[in-house]
Amino acid sequence: MELTYTICFIYREDKGEQGRIPPAPEFLLLNRVKPPWMGMWNGVGGKIEPGEAPLESVEREIWEETGLTLPLVRPAGRITWETDAHPPGGMYAFVAPLPADTPYPTPCRTEEGVLDWKPLDWILDSRNQGVTPNLPYCLPKLMAAVEPIHIHCTYRGQQLVDVHMLPHPVKRV
Secondary structure: OOOOEEEEEEEEEOOOOOOOOOOOEEEEEEEEOOOOOOOOEEOEEEEOOOOOOHHHHHHHHHHHHHOOOOOOOEEEEEEEEEEOOOOOEEEEEEEEEOOOOOOOOOOEEOOOEEEEEEEHHHHHOOOOOOEOOOHHHHHHHHHHOOOOEEEEEEEEOOEEEEEEEEOOOOOOO
16 A cells, blocks of 8 residues: 655653653644644644655655754654545654754644644543544554554544554565
């Protein structure tokens, strides 16, 4: 399956809780104003343009959606999906730290939605209905991956019904 999208999870160490060891990361998420996932928090990203490599695409999307140029964008794998409402699809997933000396105040309104820093505990809270359904499952696995991984999601409509790991091809993105 050809993957047509990219997504990046930009993170920084949480400076909010003093004494927490190790510091918990917080993530720069976008609350989207357009489908898919309108009104939901997710990473930044978008469609791969013709002739673009996945890394070029995600770096462009990061710049367009946040105004940031990040020095270390790491491939974390890919996320694919199948749904009863649309053809199967997929995206290349990346993670990137925001350098400690880079201020990025939020909330920040953009053409794509609202950017804001969200702590990992908030993202993973089982009562949180405001994040995309696969985010609590995928984000910890992508952050922990030493080598790129492949996560496959199955939806009925917009309801996530299954998530599982698949073997990831050796080819690098």
